Amino acid sequence: MKAKVAVLISGAGTNMAALLYAAKLPNCPYEIVLVASNNSDAEGLKIAATEGVPVFAKSHVGLERAAHDAIMHEAITQSGATYVVLAGYMRILSTEFVAKWGGRMLNIHPSLLPKYKGLHTHQRAIEAKDPVAGTSVHLVTAELDDGPVLGQIEVAILPGDTANTLADRVKMAEYQLYPKTLADYVARDTNPEYLTAQVRKYAFAQPEADEVLSHGMPCFGIIGGKKFAYVSIDHHGDGNIALLVKISGIEEQAMLIDSDAERYHRPAYFGDGWVGIRLDLGDTDWDHIGDWIAKSWRAVAPKKLTKLVDVAAEF
Template sequence: MPDPIRQPAAPKARVAVLISGSGTNMAALLYASRAEDCPYEIVLVASNKPEAGGLALAAAEGVPTFALPHKGMSRAEHDAAMDTALREAGAAYVALAGYMRILTDDFVRSWEGRMLNIHPSLLPAYKGLHTHQRAIDAGDSHGGVSVHLVTPELDDGPVLGQTRVAILPGDTAETLAGRVLFAEHQLYARCLAAWVTREKSPEWLTEQVREKALALPEADETNSHGMACFGIVKGKKFAYVANNHHAGGHVALLVKISGADEQASLIEQDDERYFRPAYFGDNWIGIRLDLGDTDWDSIADWLARSWRSVAPRKLVHLMDVADQF
């Protein structure tokens, strides 16, 4: 029998890793990325220390490297140079893996939602240094590790995953650290993989729409033919989230528009993103959410416009008045 036709593999998310030392967590991320089903690839390993051992390992494995000593440079200048290197490598995400530099707020904000860090404690406990000794001194039953998004405040971003590690009788900071390191190597790759694929996850995409739709006045949610459906309380519907609707194979937002001319214009403008939703007619447009580059401010605008098209005039007037303040 002939071989079945294989669908082209989805492009992997491009990740840069920042290190300052031996790079064991970088190595764990790198080797995990070699699995066929891993959704990310390492495109650069960069460091503020040219002698960092992890750079040699990355180079031996064929991964591009970049090193720039921070001595003699302001923090802002060094961060700007690192940022340039990351972007020239085409990185879409950054993983901090033992990068021993406090980053500037500008650098952090420029990678908001796309930079992860691993910290050897069960955050929010024991931010900063000496985490294992502090856990032992406090008499805790467990230490552990957390993966979190990076925000301007040190070790304070949303936690994406944690693993608890038991503290044994007689443990020292060094023995506990050794076991926590095993957990780090397991957890980081899983959290990174989950994070870079979230923008194609139906659950995550639906939640983003839900948050914006339900922020509109008197909006509520029901379920219609297996789709999350948003409307005015006891009124008309203004949005749906379709997941493989009628075997379309994608996750999309369906919202109301002015008619066939606008529908045709949008599809002509970008026929990968916009489509005519089956059985919804000319007054609706489908907007794909699973392309990985959704502009969520634009989605909020589409929802607001669709809401206005079905909301009672009095309610629209109240919203217009509120928008003036």
């Protein structure tokens, strides 16, 4: 299943085009499901529409920032996108919008971050007599150009370079970096090692937890006690990666499956006291998964251990 990506642009959309054409290559793990803009005349919209990608435009003129961001957010969610990519989107985003897409929104910046955040990056690199400039892809956070860096490419600064000549070469580097970095990042959603590591982090946050291999699956339990979580990786050839956790019984299991049959399922051979939660759908809420793991741990933990946890929580 390919990750669904919405791209936000304001102008020519050349980085968007690089992402779009890379998405046509065999085995690319993402697809562009929407190109949206705050400028209805953006040239990039024409490129996307010609390639059969849905487009959306809404001018920000006359709208408060939060109101415009809410409109863009609605268009993105309606497209089914689980990632947002900024590609020359010339708008500072509201903290509310950034929070909604935390960990799932990428941006490309024309410098080797953390150097030269903001504007005029090429001129600043030249004036500083740096031997190299470059480009960075980073996660978007509330602070401008400050999110974790996911990938970079260095570009040598040549004698006699101007900001414009350097910018032309950095652009070529951007077209290589952005599709590759995006592909690597979204591929985590179906990478068993990454997904297991995420579950492991939450499982080991529980008191007296240990890990063993059980029924061919990574399994987490209380030391010397019962198991509270399994990671099912293509178990019995179902092709899915799922977390198996304890629940109260068949009624809760049925309620969960009825609410979202794609996400929840009855795990084979585990009975009615367990539920499977798909981890490979591309939109996993890891805080929610952490809550499930904690609840499952509590369901099997000895009372003396849960009492200790409850007492500690009071302080």
